[in-house]
Amino acid sequence: MIFYLAQQTINALQLGSIYALIALGYSMVYGVLVMINFAHGDLFMLGAFACLLLAVLLPVHLPFVFILLLVMVVIGLLGALIERVAYRPLRDAPRVSAIITALGCGLVIENTTLSLSPYPQFLPTLFASKTLSYAGLTVTTLQILIIGVALGLMVGLDLLIRKTGFGMAMRAISFDARTVPLMGIPVNRMISLTFFVGAGLGGAAGMLYGLAYPQISATMGVLIGWKAFIAAVIGGIGSIRGAVLGGFILGGVEVMAVAYLPSTYRDLISYSLLLAILVFKPYGLLGQPPNQKV
Amino acid sequence: MSAILEIDHLTKRFGGLCAISNCDVKVEAGDTHGIIGPNGAGKTTLFNLITGIYKPTEGDIRFRGESISGFRPGRIALKGVGRTFQNIRLLKSQTVLENVRIAFDSQLHYSPLEAMLRLSRFGRAEKNSVAACLELLEPFGLADQAHDLAGDLPYGSQRKLEIARALALKPDLLLLDEPAAGMNTGETADLTEFLRWVRDHFQLTLVLIEHHMHLVMNLCDRITVLDFGQTIAEGTPEEIRANPRVIEAYLGGTEEE
Amino acid sequence: MKSLLDSVARCRWALPVLVAAGFAYALACESFPILNDYSEVVLVTVGINIILCASLNLVNGYMGEFSVGHAGFMALGAYASAIMTTKWLPASFFELPLGVLFGGGVAALVGFPLALLSFKTRGDYLAIITLAFLMIVKSAIENISYVGGPRGMTPPVLTTLPWTFFWVVVTLWVIRNLVYSKFGRAITAIREDEIAANAMGVRVREAKILAFVTSSFFGGVAGALYAQVNFFIDPKSFDIVKSTEILVMVYLGGIASLGGSIIGAVIFTVLLQVLQPLGTWRMVILPLILVLLMLFRPRGIMGMRELPWFLPARELFKRPKP
Numbered sequence: 001m002i003f004y005l006a007q008q009t010i011n012a013l014q015l016g017s018i019y020a021l022i023a024l025g026y027s028m029v030y031g032v033l034v035m036i037n038f039a040h041g042d043l044f045m046l047g048a049f050a051c052l053l054l055a056v057l058l059p060v061h062l063p064f065v066f067i068l069l070l071v072m073v074v075i076g077l078l079g080a081l082i083e084r085v086a087y088r089p090l091r092d093a094p095r096v097s098a099i100i101t102a103l104g105c106g107l108v109i110e111n112t113t114l115s116l117s118p119y120p121q122f123l124p125t126l127f128a129s130k131t132l133s134y135a136g137l138t139v140t141t142l143q144i145l146i147i148g149v150a151l152g153l154m155v156g157l158d159l160l161i162r163k164t165g166f167g168m169a170m171r172a173i174s175f176d177a178r179t180v181p182l183m184g185i186p187v188n189r190m191i192s193l194t195f196f197v198g199a200g201l202g203g204a205a206g207m208l209y210g211l212a213y214p215q216i217s218a219t220m221g222v223l224i225g226w227k228a229f230i231a232a233v234i235g236g237i238g239s240i241r242g243a244v245l246g247g248f249i250l251g252g253v254e255v256m257a258v259a260y261l262p263s264t265y266r267d268l269i270s271y272s273l274l275l276a277i278l279v280f281k282p283y284g285l286l287g288q289p290p291n292q293k294v
Numbered sequence: 295m296s297a298i299l300e301i302d303h304l305t306k307r308f309g310g311l312c313a314i315s316n317c318d319v320k321v322e323a324g325d326t327h328g329i330i331g332p333n334g335a336g337k338t339t340l341f342n343l344i345t346g347i348y349k350p351t352e353g354d355i356r357f358r359g360e361s362i363s364g365f366r367p368g369r370i371a372l373k374g375v376g377r378t379f380q381n382i383r384l385l386k387s388q389t390v391l392e393n394v395r396i397a398f399d400s401q402l403h404y405s406p407l408e409a410m411l412r413l414s415r416f417g418r419a420e421k422n423s424v425a426a427c428l429e430l431l432e433p434f435g436l437a438d439q440a441h442d443l444a445g446d447l448p449y450g451s452q453r454k455l456e457i458a459r460a461l462a463l464k465p466d467l468l469l470l471d472e473p474a475a476g477m478n479t480g481e482t483a484d485l486t487e488f489l490r491w492v493r494d495h496f497q498l499t500l501v502l503i504e505h506h507m508h509l510v511m512n513l514c515d516r517i518t519v520l521d522f523g524q525t526i527a528e529g530t531p532e533e534i535r536a537n538p539r540v541i542e543a544y545l546g547g548t549e550e551e
Numbered sequence: 552m553k554s555l556l557d558s559v560a561r562c563r564w565a566l567p568v569l570v571a572a573g574f575a576y577a578l579a580c581e582s583f584p585i586l587n588d589y590s591e592v593v594l595v596t597v598g599i600n601i602i603l604c605a606s607l608n609l610v611n612g613y614m615g616e617f618s619v620g621h622a623g624f625m626a627l628g629a630y631a632s633a634i635m636t637t638k639w640l641p642a643s644f645f646e647l648p649l650g651v652l653f654g655g656g657v658a659a660l661v662g663f664p665l666a667l668l669s670f671k672t673r674g675d676y677l678a679i680i681t682l683a684f685l686m687i688v689k690s691a692i693e694n695i696s697y698v699g700g701p702r703g704m705t706p707p708v709l710t711t712l713p714w715t716f717f718w719v720v721v722t723l724w725v726i727r728n729l730v731y732s733k734f735g736r737a738i739t740a741i742r743e744d745e746i747a748a749n750a751m752g753v754r755v756r757e758a759k760i761l762a763f764v765t766s767s768f769f770g771g772v773a774g775a776l777y778a779q780v781n782f783f784i785d786p787k788s789f790d791i792v793k794s795t796e797i798l799v800m801v802y803l804g805g806i807a808s809l810g811g812s813i814i815g816a817v818i819f820t821v822l823l824q825v826l827q828p829l830g831t832w833r834m835v836i837l838p839l840i841l842v843l844l845m846l847f848r849p850r851g852i853m854g855m856r857e858l859p860w861f862l863p864a865r866e867l868f869k870r871p872k873p
Binding site for chain 2: 725728729732733734736737739740743744746747748749750751752753754755761855
């Protein structure tokens, strides 16, 4: 009984860390632009496909780390490009227009991929996974890798935010975007960098997801992206720590719901729980209500 | 005359910050009462507490003898308390007339069904509303601009519109938050006369927050001075002008203008 | 030419005449083979989409929220109506209208708690709540075997062009009447400045309930009509993709505009049909058009402006009454 729970906890950690990586992208962008980047879920999906392309098309068999970095950079650049082309011109327009544009961009990405690849694809094995057994628990080295990489990226992001100039600029912008340029900070560049990092994390999550659950499809960005978005909101959108917390909560709830209840109830339980949290804590667990001067 | 507004040992804390501390104000019906004090003294916070946007941490606010502490803003407005805002809060995308009509709507009584089916009760109420609101705009000189967008009006007209809108509520008490903000001496003098007329014509009690001392001294019957969220003086303009604590708070502010 | 358009715009009889003509045409299509089946289905779809757009516009456009859960109300209406027509009612002339009313009613009932949630929550957080609500509705339906669970249902085909036209007219008429009344003014005030609205004695809570319940009622109506035209409904037809489609239509046509809702629905539906040979590339081109539109006209084609026929009479004249 306890072994089953422990086993599921490992699965929850794996799913949760992937959700957390995606949620981080949403929260980072929301923090600096107060905007929900609805294209983010589809960037996650592209991460998986980018990994597929790199693994299949390249003549040389590259090590795992290299592919991961390449995927992160490519998706990161794409994210920054979308910001530059589609969101920046709308910075002074009503907020809803930017959100709808993001929705549109996401649809374009999703359906382009769908048109090019109508059927799900399978990621080749990039990592020779071994199964370890310890005291009745089975863990694969792949699971350890995924959780480890995800945690490593999160720690890296935390350091980036707390210890670098970029991180400080990001936090400054999220407090007051109007006065920051007056202090000589190149706001546009900082925002582009934020999108780059956020999208990069999302792309990494896509690759890790593809490794964990090898079947990838063009529509998975919608399903998983929206879920990760809810996770970001549960934690408090705009809060980095909240995104991580929300991701693990969602992962945990989903895995446990499937483990102990009929699988068709998974979404029902997850979303009802999430709704319940939002009813009692409307701004998320770690979120702040926006301050409004009257 | 009885007190129309009583603020009784009012305290408001935002976390660690104490914005209003043990504040007492008494406004007599029919008076014009000024609230002055240095920036950050808590004047607008006081207005926000009276109108229900904030809930008091301690103390009581009574309107016509009835405690209104903790009531929702809509309820307080409907009891007869109108206000304007420091940063004009007009509905900029709506016309001048529509802005006023929205405040007048609380006096229209028809159900959603009657509106959906356009029954006669709806038609009569709407006609009545348009006529009444246009009539209200006349003395403000805004009737000709009734169908212009509120956001297109010049600043002074926008301030007047905000007052007209508050009056559509048929309030007994009107709170004006810095009505003369951004006006020069000439405009302020006009406003002083205008407010006097408004007060008399609509039989209101006025409470105003202001920094323009001419307006305050000429218009107000009584003045309360706030500093750091506390009442440091209350009295007639002459008493306040001579009060050493007030002078100290302003560092000679009453000598300005 | 402009003066001709102006006088048509000011003619108060234009709209009733158009409505009567449209209804006559729809009835004629029933009795005579004027349109082929395919065209009829397209027209019915346009009608359903107009109802979806107009009803969502009430909450998203006029009230300024961002609800992404409208497909959930559609689902409720569809399934409620399908239960009625498949399992409870015998075949009769009244089957469809009863089904539609029941569908709308069920949806409205569920829209009520959503309105209550909107009292404390606004903006992005309310958007999430509507998203969660949509997912809950969808997965709840998947778990109810009485309605076929994930396998779906096959309701009888009952929706006709005249009925669709009828419901389109009713929807637009009701929402238009609501918008140009004290309730509509309250809803707009909430969008512009909720704090000022409260200070002006606007009954904010009542307005929010009215907006959500009306919006969800007609969302349910659209769903009911959809169920009875499609041979088949399943939970998957009412997921976030469907909600996204409705959002695209609303923001394409223009927020806070009934004329915009009509335009958005028509353009979206027609383009989708016309571009059919392109397959999934259609949904690359349409969002691209939307993105380009947002860059140049952030509020949509007819954002915040209205067809003159829908405006109340006195608004047409720029002079205040003497």
